[in-house]
Amino acid sequence: MRSYRELVGSVFMRSSANGAALLACVFAAGLAAGAGRAAAQGAFSLTSTDLKDGAAFGKAQVYDRNDCTGRNVSPELSWRNAPAGTKSFAVTVFDIDAPGPGWWHWAVAAIPPSVTALPANASASGYLTKIGAVQARNDWGDEGYGGPCPPPGKLHRYVVTVFALNTADLRLGPGRHALMFDHEINTAALAKASLTVTYQR
Template sequence: MRTPYAFGPSCFRHAFALAGVVMTCVMMPAALSHAGENFRLSSPSFVEGGTVGPSQIFNDAGCNGPNHSPGLMWRNAPAGTRSFAITIFDRDAPGRGWWHWAVANIPANVTSLPENASASGELRKFGAIEARNDFNVDGYGGPCPPPGNPHRYVVTVYALRVETLPLAQGRPAALFDREISGLSLGSAQITVTYGR
C-alpha cells in the first residue's frame, strides 16, 4: 500500500545545509516514521533478496518441506498502531498471484513471531486468526512453485489502526488482504525467492 510522504521538521531545519538530508526526508513515508526511523521487518528465516530455506517449503503438491512459517520481527511501528497483520504473497504465480499466508489480529504489543508459529498454535495463544491460503488450507502454506524460473515471495507486516478485523478464521486470504489494506497505517516488507 502506498503511503503519503512527509516533510518532517528536521527536513526543513537541515534543508539548506545538506541536500542529501532533504532527499532522505522527502522519500521517508510519513506513516512509517517512528522516533526518526522507518517501520522495519526482519527475519532469522529470510534475508531480503535471499532464497527461501528448506524449513519454509510446502509439504504437498510435489514439494516435501516441513512447511514452517518463518520467524519474523518488526520494530518502529507507526504511532496509533493497534494491531498487526502479516501476509506472504507470490507475485510471480500465474494469474492473480498466490496467497501463502495471511494473519490478522496480532496484538500491538507483539513484535515478533517464532518460526512455525502457524502450525504450533502460537498464534492462537494471543487471539490471532489465519486465512485460508491458495492451497485451500488454513494457515501457512510455504513456497512450492512449478518447475522453472524462481518466484518472488513478498512478506509484509502491516500496522493497523484497529484492534481486530471483522473476519473469521479460515476466510480466503484475498478477503483478509482487502480488509488489511483499508485499515493500514503503514507496512514493512522482505522479498525472497524460491524455484525448483
C-alpha cells in the same frame, strides 16, 4: 525631537519584531526536535532470522506436499518502529509471479499491538491462536501458512509483509480466504514493511 507617540511606536515596533523573531526560533526548534525524534525512531521495518531480502527460502519454509519436500514451517519475523496509533498487526506472504492474480501463502490478522515478533512455526504451533490472532485460508486450501512450491522452471518472488493497523477488529473470521484478509488489512493500514524472498524448483 520625536514626539512621545513616535517614541512609543518605535519601542512597540522593536518589541514586536523581537517577539516575532523569538516565536520563529521557538517554532523552528520544535520542528527540529520533532524531526530528530522521528529520525531517532527510524522507519517501520521487518527482519527475519529465517529469511533474507533477495535470497531464497530455506528448506524448512518450503511446502511439504505436491512433490515438494520442505517442512512447511512459517518463518520467524520481527518488526520495529510501528507508527503512533497502531492497534494491531497483520502479516501476509504472496507470490507475485504465480500465474493469474498471484498466489496467497499466508495471511494473519489481529496480532496484538504488544507483539513485535512471531516465532518460527507460529502458524502450526498454536502460538497465533494463543495470542488471539486469526489466520486466513491460503491458496493451497489450508488455514494458516503454506510454503512455496511453484511449478518447476521459473524463479518466483514472494513478498512477505507486516502491516501496522489502525484497528484491532477487522471482523475477520479464521479460515476466510486470504484475499478478503488482504482487502481489510489494506483498508486499515497505517504503515507496512516487506521482504522479498525467492524460490525456484
